[in-house]
Amino acid sequence: MTSALFSPIRLADLELANRIVVSPMCQYSADDGSANDWHLGHLGMLANSGAGMVIVEATHVERLGRITHGCLGLYTDDNEAALARVLAHCRRAGTAKFGIQIAHAGRKASSQRPWEGGGPLKPDADPWQTIAPSALPFGENWHMPRALVAEDFTRVRNAFVQAAERALRIGFDAIELHYAHGYLAHEFLSPISNRRKDEYGGPLAARMRFPREVARAVRAVVPKSMPLGARITGSDWIEGGLTPDDAVAFSKALKDDGLDYIDVSSGGVIATARNPPTPGYNAPIAERIKREAGIATRTVGLIVTPSQAEAIVAEGKADMIALARAMLDDPRWGWHAARDLDAEVPRVPQYQRAGPKLWSGALKRA
Ligand SMILES: Cc1cc2nc3c(=O)[nH]c(=O)nc-3n(C[C@H](O)[C@H](O)[C@H](O)COP(=O)(O)O)c2cc1C
Numbered sequence: 132m133t134s135a136l137f138s139p140i141r142l143a144d145l146e147l148a149n150r151i152v153v154s155p156m157c158q159y160s161a162d163d164g165s166a167n168d169w170h171l172g173h174l175g176m177l178a179n180s181g182a183g184m185v186i187v188e189a190t191h192v193e194r195l196g197r198i199t200h201g202c203l204g205l206y207t208d209d210n211e212a213a214l215a216r217v218l219a220h221c222r223r224a225g226t227a228k229f230g231i232q233i234a235h236a237g238r239k240a241s242s243q244r245p246w247e248g249g250g251p252l253k254p255d256a257d258p259w260q261t262i263a264p265s266a267l268p269f270g271e272n273w274h275m276p277r278a279l280v281a282e283d284f285t286r287v288r289n290a291f292v293q294a295a296e297r298a299l300r301i302g303f304d305a306i307e308l309h310y311a312h313g314y315l316a317h318e319f320l321s322p323i324s325n326r327r328k329d330e331y332g333g334p335l336a337a338r339m340r341f342p343r344e345v346a347r348a349v350r351a352v353v354p355k356s357m358p359l360g361a362r363i364t365g366s367d368w369i370e371g372g373l374t375p376d377d378a379v380a381f382s383k384a385l386k387d388d389g390l391d392y393i394d395v396s397s398g399g400v401i402a403t404a405r406n407p408p409t410p411g412y413n414a415p416i417a418e419r420i421k422r423e424a425g426i427a428t429r430t431v432g433l434i435v436t437p438s439q440a441e442a443i444v445a446e447g448k449a450d451m452i453a454l455a456r457a458m459l460d461d462p463r464w465g466w467h468a469a470r471d472l473d474a475e476v477p478r479v480p481q482y483q484r485a486g487p488k489l490w491s492g493a494l495k496r497a
Pocket of ligand 1: 158457
């Protein structure tokens with residue numbers, strides 16, 4: 132049987148060896164936005180995971196858009212040079228293609244790293260003024276954001292464009308907009324966090340306006356040959372929040388704006404919201420988006436085993452799957468999935484002797 136998970140896929144002009152994607156994962160380890168040796172080791176390792184593509188963690192388009200003091204950014208020449216060094220290493224070290232997620236944290240910026248508590252930065256930890264569609268905090272005791280005014284819209288939109296231009300110069304294979312997890316774009320989309328009375332608030336079409344303006348501005352500088360996608364929210368998982376119907380409508384709009392794929396995630400718009408604890412909890416929403424919006428779809432969330440990933444793709448629920456924690460647990464997840472599903476993964480020449488022959492030989496002798 133041929134594996135659906137290990138069949139190639141094309142996004143714009145980019146050919147991926149399989150449908151496995153390493154989900155973007157913040158490392159909270161950068162120096163004023165600049166990648167360093169941690170990222171060299173971490174991303175170099177994932178370049179050999181067997182995944183067709185690795186998406187680099189949320190990389191923030193302006194300094195005040197970072198989640199934590201340790202988050203990656205792409206807002207200075209130093210940031211660009213540092214990430215170029217890491218990507219050059221990954222190209223030499225492994226087989227995966229590399230995309231980058233560009234992001235703005237909105238009212239969830241100015242936070243502690245998860246291992247420092249994950250809450251808002253305390254007054255002695257150099258906090259900064261956050262921005263959001265409305266002056267509503269993320270949760271109890273969180274920073275009060277300032278509502279965006281006209282010049283913020285222009286600055287943030289331009290910052291997304293400039294970060295995309297830097298990503299192009301660095302040589303990434305794909306660009307992904309972070310429109311989920313309660314960060315700035317999601318804050319505009321969700322009626323929970325957007326209470327604006329102007330043309331950027333109210334009905335869904337108005338709440339989509341700013342994220343769509345950013346998407347179109349970025350698309351204008353990213354060549355058609357390069358995939359541009361977005362990670363969106365399938366559900367806020369709270370009464371009165373975004374629903375799968377909204378996610379379908381937003382996906383259709385982003386397709387009209389020229390995007391090549393949608394990655395379906397969910398949750399994170401307020402501190403008390405909780406995602407369902409069920410395996411593959413976003414897959415049913417991805418299935419609807421794939422069918423109703425007619426755009427290449429990826430999904431993520433508690434996908435852990437190869438058979439589970441294979442079923443999601445084979446049953447047409449999504450075109451690609453992304454894994455985060457399972458990849459940290461087993462950074463050769465793709466190799467091991469290929470073994471289970473009787474498929475092949477590309478391997479660098481240095482590691483070829485660990486290929487299928489090892490296992491067939493060992494099994495014959497066992
Ligand atoms: C350490 C860590 C960092 C993360 N950072 C990001 C990020 O930068 N951007 C993003 O969209 N999601 C981020 N996420 C969410 C994951 O990409 C993924 O959507 C989530 O963990 C669910 O997938 P999983 O069940 O395979 O872990 C992060 C998750 C983890 C565990």
